[in-house]
Every structure is written in structure tokens, then in C-alpha cells.
Amino acid sequence: MRLRQATLTTFRDLGVTPEIADALETEGIVTPFPIQEMALPLALSGQDLIGQARTGTGKTYAFGIAMLQSIGKPRKNRKKPRGLVVVPTRELAVQVSEDLVTAAGKLGSRVLTVYGGRAYEPQIEALKAGVDVIVGTPGRLLDLVKQKHLDLSQITTLVLDEADRMLDLGFLPDIERIFKLIPEQRQTMLFSATMPGEIVSLSRKYLNRPTHVRAEMESGEGEATPQVRQIVWRAHRMDKIEIVARLLQAQGRGLTMVFCETKRACDMVSEQLDTRGFAVAAVHGDLGQGQREQALRAFRNGKIDVLVATDVAARGIDIDDVTHVVNYDCPTDDKTYVHRIGRTGRAGRTGIAVTFVEWEELTRWKMINQMLGLEFAEPEETYSTSPHVYTELDIPKGTKGVLPHAARSRAGLSAERIEDLGETGRPRNRGGRRRDEREERPARTPRQRRRTRGGREMAETTPADLPEVEPVNVQTQETAEPLTAEPKRTRTRRGAAVTAIEQAVADAAEAPVTAEAPVTGGRSYRAPEETPVEEAPARRTRSRRAAVTEPAPEPVVEREPEFEPASESVFEPAFEPEPEPSFLATPPPPVHREPERIIPPNPFTVIFQSPDLATDDDDIAPSAATERKQQRRQPRGGNRRRS
Structure with missing residues (x-):
């Protein structure tokens, strides 16, 4: 009917x-x-x-x-x-x-x-x-x-x-x-x-x-509200916020609703309008019910004059003083468009609805235009500096995208008390805080680094308190800065353990030791010499009689020798015992210790010989050739045809 x-x-x-x-x-x-x-x-x-x-x-x-x-x-x-x-x-x-x-x-x-x-x-x-x-x-x-x-x-x-x-x-x-x-x-x-x-x-x-x-209107069958003056512009995505900022400064503008397609777009638009000086709030599904009702009460009471919302607010918001509706994102269909622009021009009043259509949304808008019988099949290309923006919306000339301080008379969202509704579910917050809710953070103090040694700061440590010889980790040697003018001794993979070398030198005090002597049938010993800070690992080859270490070629770096020879054949330790560390000192990093090497008194002495486990009763193991001969001599069973 x-x-x-x-x-x-x-x-x-x-x-x-x-x-x-x-x-x-x-x-x-x-x-x-x-x-x-x-x-x-x-x-x-x-x-x-x-x-x-x-x-x-x-x-x-x-x-x-x-x-x-x-x-x-x-x-x-x-x-x-x-x-x-x-x-x-x-x-x-x-x-x-x-x-x-x-x-x-x-x-x-x-x-x-x-x-x-x-x-x-x-x-x-x-x-x-x-x-x-x-x-x-x-x-x-x-x-x-x-x-x-x-x-x-x-x-x-x-x-x-x-x-x-x-x-x-x-x-x-x-x-x-x-x-x-x-x-x-x-x-x-x-x-x-x-x-x-x-x-x-x-x-x-x-x-x-x-x-x-x-119920239909006398003017026609269209479902759009006739009291609303509709404006459709083709705008660029990066320029729409500038047009909205100028639209909100039009003559005679009352409450305004801005509709976005997504929740993230609502937060973005409301935050940018807030930074430009407008009293704005957002309403979408990611906010708690108390926050949503707080924004609607502030909008009805006039504490804010701009409400940015998704389509969740396109139904049921009956506020008589809404004069402008902005479709920041193009509606998805004709029904959404009708409900959006229906927020203005209610109860016999008039209003203005502005719709932004991007280039990729032209096809969708043409379907909406055809379904509703509108006259905006080809929206006019519009920018924030276009002259018709000022004339059609009655915007004063020279208006910029920032609200002057003299016109900021609204109390803002923070003036409306948020009601405790005993909300269920996870707590949800707004995407960004209001300009008057943001707390000023104190200036960050510059970070002061303190270098300590033995539980005391470096400024309090004098070179006289430091030990003459100190073990240094090879991995951190490159980045550590020298504390004194004297070079520091370092340990490398090829350098022998200090304790082992001291014991070996004490045992070989009477035997002459050369810098490097070849060893046949045993391990070779190389006197400590100038070694680089970083060196390639030595290649190890194995032989039947003994293991021989073939060091890889390495660059030579001038540094202090680890030991000062007292004579041509004897090494004596040249360092003093270290003081006892304090209980506040940082424990030194673990040091990888190599197995002790046997230092022979005579480089030509064989220090390792394979034990002879054979006895007189043992038979000599036959070779492979002898086994093959024995297999040929064994007679084969059965009548064998001679070739």
C-alpha cells in the first residue's frame, strides 16, 4: 500500500x-x-x-x-x-x-x-x-x-x-x-x-x-532529503583535510558531522582537526561505550562542534542543530549515502551535505548517482585553493586551514565528564589524546657514562694504582681504549699459557733454546715473538707418528714481547704479581685456556713414542697380497671343467 x-x-x-x-x-x-x-x-x-x-x-x-x-x-x-x-x-x-x-x-x-x-x-x-x-x-x-x-x-x-x-x-x-x-x-x-x-x-x-x-515527497520519488543541498566534488586524498578545515570556518556553520569509512580514518581525521584548533571528537566501534556516549553528549551540549564517525553513527543520532554533513570517504552504496546526509535537514530544517569522491571511486559514485537520480554524474575537480569552494560554502576569502585562536571558544571534549558504565570486555582507548590532555614530558637528561675499574671510577684511578701486567680479552681489545701510555700485553691463540711456559722455562734453564727449531717425530715449539692481535687459526695436519702443527702465515704487528730473555737460552718472567682484586670489581670474562704443551729440554729429543703392545706369542698379521695367494691355493670343490 x-x-x-x-x-x-x-x-x-x-x-x-x-x-x-x-x-x-x-x-x-x-x-x-x-x-x-x-x-x-x-x-x-x-x-x-x-x-x-x-x-x-x-x-x-x-x-x-x-x-x-x-x-x-x-x-x-x-x-x-x-x-x-x-x-x-x-x-x-x-x-x-x-x-x-x-x-x-x-x-x-x-x-x-x-x-x-x-x-x-x-x-x-x-x-x-x-x-x-x-x-x-x-x-x-x-x-x-x-x-x-x-x-x-x-x-x-x-x-x-x-x-x-x-x-x-x-x-x-x-x-x-x-x-x-x-x-x-x-x-x-x-x-x-x-x-x-x-x-x-x-x-x-x-x-x-x-x-x-x-511516505513520499511531492517533488518526486527520490529517497534523498530534499531540504539538504548536496555538493559533490572530486578531490585528492591528500587535500581533503584542507578542504574540511576551510569548510568548518564557513559563515553560519553549526554542528558538523564528518563520516569516514574506517576506524583508523576517523582517528586520523579527528587528530588532524584537533591539531588545527577545532573542538572535535571521534565515535567508532573501537572505543568504549563510555567514551562513545561522552562524545555524543558533548556534541549535543555544544562543547564540541565536529563529530567524526563511521557509519555506526549514521543511524539514530537525532540532533536538530546539525547544519553540515561531510562524506570524507565516498559511501559504499546509495542506502549509506541516504542515511549519512539524513543527519542534517531534520524536522523541516535545511542543511548542506558535501561528498568527496576520489579518482578511483568514480565508478562507485556513478552507481549511487544513478540509483538516486541525482545530477552529479561527473563531479567537479576541486582543490582547497579552488575559488568555487569559497563561493558555494560561503567561506570568507583568505581563510586558511587553521582555526584562529580568537575563534576557539568551544570547551572541548575534556569538559564533558566520562561516565563509568561498568564496561565489559577489554578496555579500549582513543587513538590519540586531546591537545589539552597531553602531558608535557620533562626534557630528557643526557646520559652519563661511567667507566669503572676495580669498583672505582676511572677519574679516581691513577696509573700508579694499576698493575703493570693485566690480562686482556682479545675480543674486546679493538674497542677498548688504552688507560696508560704503556702498551698492554695480549694473549693469542698461539701464545702458550703463562703458567705452562714458566714451568717449562724453569726446567730447561740449562738447555739452549732457539727461537724456532724443527722437530722430527714430535711437536714443534716456537718461542714467543711478536704476534698480531688477530690471526687466522692454525691448520692441523695429522701423521701416523706424531701430530705436527702447521701455522698459517700471519701479519706481523709491533708490540711489546711477553717475556724479556735474560740470556740467549733462558727466559725469565718480567712481571710483578697482581694485587688482590676488590670484591666490588667486575669479574673478568672467562678466558679460553689451551692445553698445556710439553716443552722438551732438547728440541731433538723424542717426547712421544707409540707403545709397543706386541708380544712374542703374537703372529704377524698377513698382508692383503698374502691373503689373496692363500685363497688361490685353496682347492675348489666339485668337478671343474678345464678350459
């Missing part, structure tokens, strides 16, 4: 009870909108209804008045709810419950709002005390039913508000479960600004011969 705009009357003429009519008149609502005038007589008679009208035309009162009037005044012995309103988003639940409380002011009906993000305890206590109407989201409703705190067996009126949005969010399985929990004998109403085919299929399955009421 399709009806045109009807003649405007009063709520009393439509059969509304005096208590509800007086409550609406107290709020200044006297004349019903077309959708209310057409839907109320059918809803009051108890028929199933499908209501379709553009956003901002009072669909909430169209079903709310009929529900409250059918339920009647509350009773003390009635605990279970009689009316149920299912909405897709938390913000819409709050908006609907506020309108129902306004209409039921003199009836005294008990309206309860249940949605996620709040604590369960207050909602459970309200259910035990008794309620008449419940407004909530599908998830929290099913949770309370599962916990046996909510009983839907006495529901007489069911309303699905913004039913198309619930299908987009994937609530269809939850909606079907709710339909199974309520009685079959009920009144069901579906209301939405757009009515896709899935809603029609749902209505055929769960509604009983519903009446489809559609």
Missing part, C-alpha cells in the same frame, strides 16, 4: 490517548509527520505494518505511540515486558528509548534499554523490578535470555527498527532466534528508510499480512 503525503492533523485526531498527546505537546510536538499520520491508525488497530520513510521524519513515534497505547499503564503484578524494540546499534537504542520515555511521560511506562558495553547488574535489577518495554540490541537481549533473566513469553508487540541495517551487520540469525522466543500471536512492525528485498522476504516469513506504508 503506497500513500502520498496526507493532510496534516493532530495526534488527538489520530486516536492517540490524551496522556500521550499531552506528553508530546509538552515537548512541542503537535503536528504529526506524514509517516506518523499514515502508520498510526493501522498500528493502533493491531495490524502488522511495514513502514518506509526517509530518515528524520519521526518513524520512532509512528510505532512507539501505538506500542505504548496498546500496553497501557503499568501494573504492580506485571513484571514481564509486553513490548520489544530491536535495533542494530547502541546509539540508536539510546535514541529510541529517549523518545519512548518522552511519549510515556504521563503514562508512567517503564522503559529499559539493554545493549552491550554496559554492566549486567543494573539491567538485571531493572528486569527483576519489572519493565513494560525493552529496547535493545540482539546480542545483549539473547545473553539475558540465556542467563534466564529475561522472559519474552508475554511480548505482544515486536518492532524491528532500521531492519535493513540489521541485515547488513549480520543480525539475521539472531533475529530469527528472537522470533522463536516470542508468542506467535503478536503484532509485528518493521520500520526503515530503505527496504531491500531481504526485508520483504523476512516480512513474508514472520509477518501476518502486513501493510506496506511508504
